[in-house]
Amino acid sequence: MKMIRTLLAGITGMALATVAGQAMAQASTDTPKYGGTLDIATTSTGVTTLSWDLADWQATLQTRDTGQFYEQLFSVDLGKAKSRGGKYPFTISGWQPSDAIRGELAESWEWVTPLVLEIKLRKGVKFPAKAGVMPERELTAEDVVFSFNRMNTSAKKTQGYYDHIDKVSAKDKDTVVFTFNKFLADWDYRFGNGFFSGIVPKEVVDAGPGNWKNVNGTGPFMLGNVAQGNSLTFTKNPVYWDKETINGTAYKLPFVDKLVHRVIKDEATQQAALRTGKLDILSSISSEAAKELKKTAPQVKWNRWLSTSAARVALRVDTKPFTDVRVRRALNMAVNKQEVIDKFYGGEAEMFVFPMHPEYVGYHTPLKDMPPAVQELFKYDPAKAKKLLAEAGYPKGFAFKMQICTCNAEQMELMPLVAAYLEMVGVKMEIVPMEYGAHLSAMTTHTNGAGYLTTIPDVNPTTSLRINYGKGQVYNAPMWDDPKFDARVVDALGERDEAKRQQILRESTAFILEQAPAIWMPAPYRYTAWWPWVRNYGGELFVGAGRNAPIHARVWIDQDMKKKMGF
Incomplete structure (x- = not known):
């Protein structure tokens, strides 16, 4: 409020000093370490998830949280991130550059005619066992068909969202066929890597998809606990399919045992949590706060990005x-x-x-x-x-x-x-x-x-x-x-x-x-801050549609460094 009073009084004091240029971390060259907990305050850390059911179309923030376990057909190639020598910051929630798209559950895809798209699924991708909900089993094309049809028939569906698609069918266990009635430029976003594209097994729907205790997907993490208004705790999916290659060696993901999304409404409290090491990553910080944090936590690493949310x-x-x-x-x-x-x-x-x-x-x-x-x-x-x-x-x-x-x-x-x-x-x-x-x-x-x-x-x-x-x-x-x-x-x-x-x-x-x-x-620049013990990270925020699970699955915590720094 002090700033507003100054402006209203017409005082023309000096503008706030710009925080020093971004310090993007290069991809780690040391040996990954398993274990530990990654504590994060996301870009929307002040609010909590309103629904765990993807068919509740109008409930926002789903993919931030459900994206930890509900995977999609497409993602992005994080090897093309600026911090890894590429050209993309991956700080925009819903955009995937066409030359950076990577198959997630999709292993390959091909237009067999101008209006027929055939997608081959990765073999060996599994849903983990979920007590009272489902046994461990393999992902199939029928799961994709089921998820699409459920979203398409939801009473809360966004008007016209899938009107370009006549039907989705399973050609065989590993092949999904999308039959279009017209071409749509953002077809991949609509049901591939968008806000309503998660693949949900029928067993979860039968058990009750709105109950967080029932949710279960093929992603790197499983939802372990919801402390309403405080935190969301995710645990490692023991049968997750993806790997990260570092220095020529392929490592099974994720590296951390737990991922915690902190719900912190007050910005000063967010910043205090970062300073004291209670947060490993604080995803969104104002320029004014970043200026002060650079003084009080000089060892923290930074990335600067221009908000899309003007x-x-x-x-x-x-x-x-x-x-x-x-x-x-x-x-x-x-x-x-x-x-x-x-x-x-x-x-x-x-x-x-x-x-x-x-x-x-x-x-x-x-x-x-x-x-x-x-x-x-x-x-x-x-x-x-x-x-x-x-x-x-x-x-x-x-x-x-x-x-x-x-x-x-x-x-x-x-x-x-x-x-x-x-x-x-x-x-x-x-x-x-x-x-x-x-x-x-x-x-x-x-x-x-x-x-x-x-x-x-x-x-x-x-x-x-x-x-x-x-x-x-x-x-x-x-x-x-x-x-x-x-x-x-x-x-x-x-x-x-x-x-x-x-x-x-x-x-x-x-x-x-x-x-x-x-x-x-105007739209402000924002800053992401993280401690140096957070390895294999360079400030990336999204792989599309508010999702960040593939980013955090590749992060590991250098526990020795953290202890040496007094945390």
Whole structure:
């Protein structure tokens, strides 16, 4: 709050010093060691899983936790990570670069016709025994078919998500056939390495998939205990199939005996846990906190990454006064976004990230190359904001309520500043705090207020526009409804030529930005920190769709180093 008071008073003190450049750890060259516990605070450590059943489509954070045991057809090749000499940071939750995709449960795949995809499964992959649920047994093609059909018939399914698929069938024990009715560019994301692609055995569904004590999959870890609001404890899967080759030797995974996801809502408590060694990895840290941690924990290693979750105040376009594009554009011009970058984030943010992240090469258009009508929304112009409001019939402004989740302390601190900017042009934004579950439910049921703070990320370049602004989509908080826009997104998804697909999505992105169904805000840089005893790790966060199990399965703890460092 001190920072906000300083900004509101107009004090132009020095910006926070930028934390020193990232220190990516190279892949370990020493001999791996088995055993120990890996304690992690994830990028979403402040909230807990709402459901363990993948068929509860609208329950977020599933893949963060269920992804430890429910594997998917595809993953990414972590050998292509920057920390291992590759070109990808693997810090974006839902994107898999086409040249970095690796089969997970899929050993190989082939288009046998333009609309028939045949996938060969890895042989010897097993579900571990689960007392009262199922015996140890081998994964088969029928498990994939069962999982797909269950997701496709769920009453909570996202509208149109699998409409491109006619059927999924088992050709034999190890071969799955996907028969399409039309090509879809993100077919691999939809049911291969997306948020709704986990392979769940029928035995778990029969036992009750919503009960965490019943869950069981082929992944590197098994769910051992849930301490609600405190921690999730995963244990090593004794029959896990994958290996890691280091210095020419193949090692069975995972290396650690236990993986613990800590639930820590307070950021200061997160940082204290890292400093005292109670956390081995703290996945998401603000630049301001990172600056202090570098002083108090100088031996900690770091990675810097640009968030995909830029805060934005969604404005319901079906509710007055936000039915008028002039009002929506005015609110954007009323906020001094450059000052937010310079003073609130200490320079550690980028003006223009959403809805196409800069790392999406070919899909992202830099702000300087956007049409003038888009660029205008990112420039501070309170005089024009007032003029537009007057033209729209609100010369004295208006008031509206904006719902915000209490789960994000940074946004709770940022929004009063945004409210102060708006008040300067006569608009009163009343901030309505909500607990995580209620806040999420308001959006997913489309009962959210006229203003709603969202940070639903762009996920990946072929999905971002659809999930955030497609008619009827769960995360469409502004309730955007434009048949022509939807049709162009459909055109892009049906285009096999990637260059043409990129062009359509670049044009559609410029259109939605210009229409301003939200107050577009800058995206901050975040930091990941880990102790040097965490080996074979370089700050990677995701292998797709919020999943991180393959990353943590490859980490080992140097217990001797940890003891020598006094922990």
